[in-house]
Amino acid sequence: MEKKQIESKLVTQSIAESELSIEALKKILVQMDDAEFVEIDISDIRKIHLVYIRTLIDQEKLNESIIKPLTSCSKPSIQDCIVNSSIIPIPTFIEAKKQLFSGSILLFDSSQNLWLAVPLKNPIGRAIESSETETILFGAKDSFSEQVEQNITLIRRRLPIHELKAEKFTVGSLSETSVVLMYIEGLTNPDFVSTVKEKISEINFDLFFDSSQVAAFLEEHQNSIFPQFQQTDRPDVVTYSLELGKITLLVDNTPFALVAPITFFHLFQSPEDYINRWVVASFLRIIRYVSFILSVTLIPFYVALTTHHYQMIPIQTLLVLVDSRSKLPFTPFWEAFIMLIFIEIIKEASLRMPTKTGQTLGVIGGIVIGQAAVEAGFASNVLIVMVGISTIASFLIPNYLMTKANSLIQLMLLIFSSLLGIIGIALGIIAILAHLNSLSSIKQPYFSPVSPFFRKDWIDLFIRGPLVKMMERPEHLKPLKLKRYKTRR
Amino acid sequence: METHQLFKKNETYNGLYAMLLVNRLQMLYFFLIMPSILINPYMIWVLIAVGILSQLNLLLLSKWLLTRLSSNGYNGFVQLFGEKLVRFLSFIGLFFILLKLSVITLGFSEIIQTFMFPSTDTNFLVFFIFLFCCYVASKGVEHTIRFVLISFFCTFWMITFFVFFFFPPIAQLSDLYPLIPMDWKVENWKAFFLILSSYSGPEFLVFLGPWLKTNNKTFRYLSYGNALTVVEYVFLFIASLLYFGSNYLSKSKYPIINMARYFQNPVFERIDMVMLSFELFNLVFAVSLFLLLFYGASKIAFGKMSKPSSGKGLLFSVFLIFIGMVLVNELFWKSWEKQNFLLNLQIIAGSISYFLVPLIIVLVMKKKGVKKHAST
Numbered sequence: 001m002e003k004k005q006i007e008s009k010l011v012t013q014s015i016a017e018s019e020l021s022i023e024a025l026k027k028i029l030v031q032m033d034d035a036e037f038v039e040i041d042i043s044d045i046r047k048i049h050l051v052y053i054r055t056l057i058d059q060e061k062l063n064e065s066i067i068k069p070l071t072s073c074s075k076p077s078i079q080d081c082i083v084n085s086s087i088i089p090i091p092t093f094i095e096a097k098k099q100l101f102s103g104s105i106l107l108f109d110s111s112q113n114l115w116l117a118v119p120l121k122n123p124i125g126r127a128i129e130s131s132e133t134e135t136i137l138f139g140a141k142d143s144f145s146e147q148v149e150q151n152i153t154l155i156r157r158r159l160p161i162h163e164l165k166a167e168k169f170t171v172g173s174l175s176e177t178s179v180v181l182m183y184i185e186g187l188t189n190p191d192f193v194s195t196v197k198e199k200i201s202e203i204n205f206d207l208f209f210d211s212s213q214v215a216a217f218l219e220e221h222q223n224s225i226f227p228q229f230q231q232t233d234r235p236d237v238v239t240y241s242l243e244l245g246k247i248t249l250l251v252d253n254t255p256f257a258l259v260a261p262i263t264f265f266h267l268f269q270s271p272e273d274y275i276n277r278w279v280v281a282s283f284l285r286i287i288r289y290v291s292f293i294l295s296v297t298l299i300p301f302y303v304a305l306t307t308h309h310y311q312m313i314p315i316q317t318l319l320v321l322v323d324s325r326s327k328l329p330f331t332p333f334w335e336a337f338i339m340l341i342f343i344e345i346i347k348e349a350s351l352r353m354p355t356k357t358g359q360t361l362g363v364i365g366g367i368v369i370g371q372a373a374v375e376a377g378f379a380s381n382v383l384i385v386m387v388g389i390s391t392i393a394s395f396l397i398p399n400y401l402m403t404k405a406n407s408l409i410q411l412m413l414l415i416f417s418s419l420l421g422i423i424g425i426a427l428g429i430i431a432i433l434a435h436l437n438s439l440s441s442i443k444q445p446y447f448s449p450v451s452p453f454f455r456k457d458w459i460d461l462f463i464r465g466p467l468v469k470m471m472e473r474p475e476h477l478k479p480l481k482l483k484r485y486k487t488r489r
Numbered sequence: 490m491e492t493h494q495l496f497k498k499n500e501t502y503n504g505l506y507a508m509l510l511v512n513r514l515q516m517l518y519f520f521l522i523m524p525s526i527l528i529n530p531y532m533i534w535v536l537i538a539v540g541i542l543s544q545l546n547l548l549l550l551s552k553w554l555l556t557r558l559s560s561n562g563y564n565g566f567v568q569l570f571g572e573k574l575v576r577f578l579s580f581i582g583l584f585f586i587l588l589k590l591s592v593i594t595l596g597f598s599e600i601i602q603t604f605m606f607p608s609t610d611t612n613f614l615v616f617f618i619f620l621f622c623c624y625v626a627s628k629g630v631e632h633t634i635r636f637v638l639i640s641f642f643c644t645f646w647m648i649t650f651f652v653f654f655f656f657p658p659i660a661q662l663s664d665l666y667p668l669i670p671m672d673w674k675v676e677n678w679k680a681f682f683l684i685l686s687s688y689s690g691p692e693f694l695v696f697l698g699p700w701l702k703t704n705n706k707t708f709r710y711l712s713y714g715n716a717l718t719v720v721e722y723v724f725l726f727i728a729s730l731l732y733f734g735s736n737y738l739s740k741s742k743y744p745i746i747n748m749a750r751y752f753q754n755p756v757f758e759r760i761d762m763v764m765l766s767f768e769l770f771n772l773v774f775a776v777s778l779f780l781l782l783f784y785g786a787s788k789i790a791f792g793k794m795s796k797p798s799s800g801k802g803l804l805f806s807v808f809l810i811f812i813g814m815v816l817v818n819e820l821f822w823k824s825w826e827k828q829n830f831l832l833n834l835q836i837i838a839g840s841i842s843y844f845l846v847p848l849i850i851v852l853v854m855k856k857k858g859v860k861k862h863a864s865t
Contacts, residue, residue, distance in 0.1 A: 309605070312759040420617060423601060426766035427621045430773050433639050438628040451638040453505060 020093040020115055022108065025051055028097065040070055048078070049108040056103040057120045061085075066105060066118060078109055078116060090115040101176075123147075128154070131233050133400055136272045144233045144255040148178055151250050151257065154235040155182065159242060163187065167197075171214065174206040178252040179214060182238075188245050189478045192261060195442045196247055211251040211258050218249075218260075220440050225408050227401040228441040230259040230266060237271050245479030247442075261444035261477065264436050265461055267399040268292070273464045282463035289462060291393035296409045298390045299336050300417035300425050302383060306332040308421030324380040332383075333418035339379055339387050340414065342369050344407055347391075448476035494629040495798040496785065501702035502634055504710030507554075507694065509637045511547070511714030512721075513771055514690030514778075516644075518596040520722060523687060524729035524744045527680050531670040533723055535677075536684055540719035543688040547715055549847035550694060551708035556859050559698030563785075563794060569853055580790040585842050586783045590776060591814050592835040594618060595822045597772050604746060605762055611822075612815050618773065619814075623807045625777035626784075627800060633777050634700055640774035647764050648721055650752055654728040664734045665727065679836070686839030688718065690775075692846040696782055780807055 022037065029035035029051075038050040048070055052062070065085045073081035088104070090096045096106055096115060103121030108114070128150070131143035144151045152166055163185045170176050179200060183193055199218045208214055215229040216222070232238060233255045238248050241259045249258040268288050273281045305312055306321065313321060328335060346365045353361055370388075373379040394406045409432060416424030439446035449457035457474040459465035473479045527536070558565030566575045598614040606614070625633060654660065670677075691711065694701070701707075729744045741747050749761035757763065784806045788794055821827040 309759070309762060312757050312762055314755065314758050317756075420614075421605065422762060422766045423605065423614075423769065424617075426769045427617060427773075430770060431621055431624055434625040434628060434632070434636060437636055437639060438632045445635075447639075450642070451635045452500075452502075453638055 020090065020096050022049055022051070024093060025096070025100075025106070040067065042070060042073075046109075046111045049106075049110065051100065051106040051108070052104070052120075053100060056101070056122055057105060058122050061120050062105065065120065066107075078107060078114070082118060085118045085120070088117045088119070090117050098176075125150070134232060134234050134237070134271065134398060136270065136275070139271055139275045140234075140236045142235060144235060144250075144257060146253050146255055148180055148250050148252040151235070151255075152180060152182070155238055155242070155248075158235060158239040159184070164242070169197075169200050171200065171203045171217075172206055172208040173204075175208050177208040177214075180250040180252075182242060182248040182250065184242055184245070187479055187481050188242075188247055189480060191478075192245075192247050192442055192444075196249070196260070199442075208251065209253060211249065211254045211256045214249065214251050215258050218258075218442070220443070224435065224439055225405040226264065226436065226439060226446070227267070227399070227405075228260070228262065228439065228446065230262045230399065231256040231401065232259060233257070234271055240271070240274065244473055245477040245481075261441040263441070263444075263446055263448055263476070264439075265450075267402045268397060269464075270398040274467070278464055278466045282465075285464055286462060288396050288398075291396035292406070295390045295394035295396075295406055296413060297425060297429075298386050298393075299340065299383075299410060300413040300428075301422070302386050303332045303336050303414060304417040304421040304425055307418055321380075321382055324382045327377045328380055329377065331418075333414065335379055335383055336387075336414055337411075339369075339373075339383060340407075340411060343387055343391055347407075444476070444478075449474065452476070494631075495627075495781065495800070495803060496630055498699050499631060501700055503702045504704075504706050506634060506637060507701055507707060508710040508714035508717075509641045510634070510694060510697070511691040511711050512717045513637055513640055513644075514693065514775060515688055515715070515718040516721065516771060517690065517775055518593040518772075519683060519687040520725065521600065521743055521745050522596075523683060523722065524726050524733075525739055525741055526676075526683050527726060528735050528738050529667075529670070529677070530665045530730055530735055531668050532677070532680055532684075533665075533668070533726060535681055536722050536726060537719060539681070539684040539688060540715060540722070542685070543691075543715050543718075543843070544712060546688075546843055546847050547691060547711040548708060549851045550691060551703075551711055553695055553847065553850045553854065554698055554701060554703045554707055556854065558854075558859055559695070559703070562696075562699040563789060565698065569850070569857060569859065576790055576792060579786040582786045583783060583790060585838055586779050586786065587810065587813060588831075588835055588838050590779050590783070590810060591817045591822075592831065593772065594776060594814060595818050597768070599822070600743060600746060601765060603743070604750075604765060612818055615814055615818065616811065618769070618776065619807060619811050622773050622776040622780055623804065625773055626780040626803060626807070630697070630700060630778075630781050633774070633781060634697065636774050636777070640770045643767055643770040647767060648724060650760075650764070651725060651728040651748065653752075654732050654748065660731045664731050679833075682836045682840050684722075685843065686836040687722070688715070689839035689843030691715070692843050693778070693782060695846060695850060696785070780810065783810060 026037065032053070034054040034056075036050070036052050036054050038052075040048045040050065042048055050066070066082060069081045069083070070078070075081055079087050088099065090099060090106065096117070099117040099119075100106055102119070104117040104119045107116040107118065109116075125147045126145045128142045128145060130141040134143075142154060144154065156164065161184070165181075165183055165185050167181045169179045169181065171179050181193070181196060181200070196218065203214075203217045205213075205217065211231060215227070215231070219228045221228060229249075230237075230241070238257050238259060242248055246259055246261060249260075251258070268285065270284075270288075273285060275281075276284065306325065310318065325332070330338070346361065346369065350361050350365075370384055374381055374384060390410070394403050397403050397406065413425050413428045416428040418424070420427065433447075436447045437445075437451050445452055448454055449461060454474070454476045456472060457476055459470055460474065471484050472482050473484055475482070553559050556565070558568055561568070563575070570578065594615055595611065598611040598618065601614055602609060602611050625636060628636075691714070694711075725745055729738060729748060732748050733741060733744055738744060746761055746765065749764050750759065752760035752764075754760065780803070784798070784803045787806055788796075788798065788802070817831070821831045
């Protein structure tokens with residue numbers, strides 16, 4: 001086994017060290033149907049060799065930008081013939097390989113023994129569409145696509161300043177995925193930039209096909225259910241985050257950018273908060289927090305009351321509850337637990353099912369789980385109402401990863417509530433808050449501006465204050481420029 | 490459990506944290522039983538007077554916190570007292586912490602049992618409370634101190650509910666008479682020491698020097714915390730006087746909670762249960778901090794300072810405390826007479842520790858010529 005490994009290592013090493021030649025390239029491109037070797041006769045004595053991967057390049061441009069100019073050009077130098085494209089000299093075999101697989105065409109002028117690369121990447125990809133994960137009624141509709149360059153363009157259009165930096169890194173030994181770190185120089189705290197750069201340089205993995213995988217390598221608390229990087233496909237959200245002093249990571253082949261540092265409270269902010277009038281936006285934000293609390297505590301509260309604290313329920317409500325539960329074979333805990341698991345199954349199925357069959361799911365979910373479960377005596381009417389409210393409430397959180405975490409918190413509190421009633425719920429919430437209090441996002445406290453306390457940042461926390469009053473950036477993000485306005489001379 | 494983080498010091502906390510630490514450590518179990526022991530309306534003045542006395546203790550405390558030695562933690566104490574004496578004092582301190590932990594945890598568990606789970610054994614409740622305290626403590630001193638903010642935000646608003654007792658028909662001015670004592674009974678001394686013991690707790694801040702950002706405003710913030718406590722004590726005592734009247738106040742073991750039982754709304758009939766659950770935030774915070782202090786003190790007492798702090802060590806000390814607490818519960822707390830003895834012991838121990846700890850430290854500081862260093 002070891003012998004084989006050593007042999008394969010030696011082969012790889014010999015290829016890496018081999019001299020750049022057509023034969024060497026043919027050796028590595030063997031059994032690749034889309035690899036092309038083309039010879040163009042410029043004159044009797046001069047031949048240009050073209051090497052490229054057909055599926056990676058723009059074939060229309062190949063004709064227009066390379067073959068036509070070369071065949072019709074009488075100048076001795078290739079650089080003088082190809083004027084519409086950038087030309088990169090290739091010094092080594094490794095560099096040639098890299099260019100080849102990133103969508104460039106390798107040109108070899110045998111008369112001058114010169115290797116050049118012309119980037120002609122295939123522009124295949126989605127057009128700019130509206131976001132499906134963070135939909136809003138008002139505001140910009142464009143969203144990121146899988147092409148990192150296009151995503152950078154969307155951000156640069158919104159922030160046309162030279163301070164907006166975009167540093168490129170490559171991660172993944174097999175996927176060689178481009179990761180672009182964006183930040184505003186002179187505004188973003190340099191510690192954030194250096195922390196992220198350090199973490200990226202430490203990444204040692206073969207394949208990355210989504211930004212969440214990159215985030216997994218950058219996060220400080222792997223076992224937490226809370227996301228420590230905000231994933232968004234909205235350029236306006238990224239732009240606003242950059243303006244606040246955060247950093248952004250764009251990952252090639254995924255439409256989701258990573259934003260950090262974030263706090264728990266950022267996950268409750270929607271782009272529409274800054275479009276609506278501040279009173280309306282504040283009201284909606286409060287509703288979102290209330291919904292979150294409802295979604296995680298409503299069913300555990302039901303279990304706590306019906307199992308341990310009947311005396312808390314007013315007599316009229318109690319009569320309704322007793323009537324509703326009188327024929328049930330299960331304890332409140334099992335009744336709620338089974339319903340929650342069913343709801344999770346329906347939620348997961350609705351994501352996987354094709355849109356056209358979605359209606360079937362609605363009917364099955366609504367009738368079977370709702371009406372039939374009550375009639376069959378598996379669940380009480382009251383619980384069905386509560387499950388409905390808590391499920392709908394959980395969708396008010398703008399961040400989908402947070403919605404997922406919601407279900408786990410709910411189940412945890414459900415177990416505690418069955419053991420210790422509302423004392424159990426309180427202890428569970430204490431544990432969650434203690435956990436949040438100890439989390440960090442790129443070394444910045446996750447629960448600020450509540451803990452640590454930043455009084456001024458509360459203007460954009462539970463409410464969204466008037467924009468004209470938000471003249472300073474959040475202190476907890478430690479921006480180099482705190483003020484958002486230009487000082488008049 | 491991230492063991493290396495238990496006593497790490499990455500950041501220091503400003504005056505706001507010192508203020509809240511003082512306030513929340515003073516708002517533990519005793520304030521819930523205080524009115525039934527104070528009884529007489531003129532004890533309002535004693536509450537205020539002891540509050541002022543507490544202010545003096547905080548002044549001494551701030552003098553220590555302003556020295557460079559306090560920010561050195563263990564090494565600072567060694568420089569002040571010498572290693573042997575520090576080890577001895579730590580050993581003594583273990584009993585003080587254990588006693589305080591026992592009284593606040595068992596007291597609160599008994600309240601939960603009385604008002605919420607009459608058929609549940611208090612040992613079971615103590616176990617669960619300790620389980621969660623252990624989790625909070627495992628996050629380290631730094632995060633536990635920060636947890637005071639969460640504890641404060643989750644509990645401070647509850648006092649506003651008692652404002653309803655200040656209005657007619659419940660409130661009658663005659664319930665607040667006599668405001669001047671005609672005679673001083675022996676029981677009043679117990680009440681006096683109970684108040685002093687209730688104000689105790691901030692003396693544990695002497696061990697948190699490395700994590701507190703001190704400056705000339707430190708005393709001001711400590712005073713704010715203490716003043717807030719005075720207001721809360723007086724407010725709750727007056728509310729209970731107005732509600733029960735001094736003749737009936739001694740008949741109720743938990744007057745504050747009994748008053749809260751009358752809060753109602755159309756959704757819940759027993760808001761006191763919700764309030765008790767929220768009060769857990771404060772208990773868990775305080776117990777977690779004391780668990781860490783106990784673990785730290787035991788390391789010093791048994792000469793294990795050279796070894797790094799570990800999660801296993803914390804877990805072991807929590808286990809020992811839990812066993813100790815179950816024994817205290819079975820041997821003392823469950824019997825009314827012996828419980829009274831334990832309460833009296835904590836009243837004396839709390840008074841002594843709050844009075845002596847800052848005083849001794851400042852006296853030794855004077856003797857050794859230690860000066861404050863912070864000037865900003």
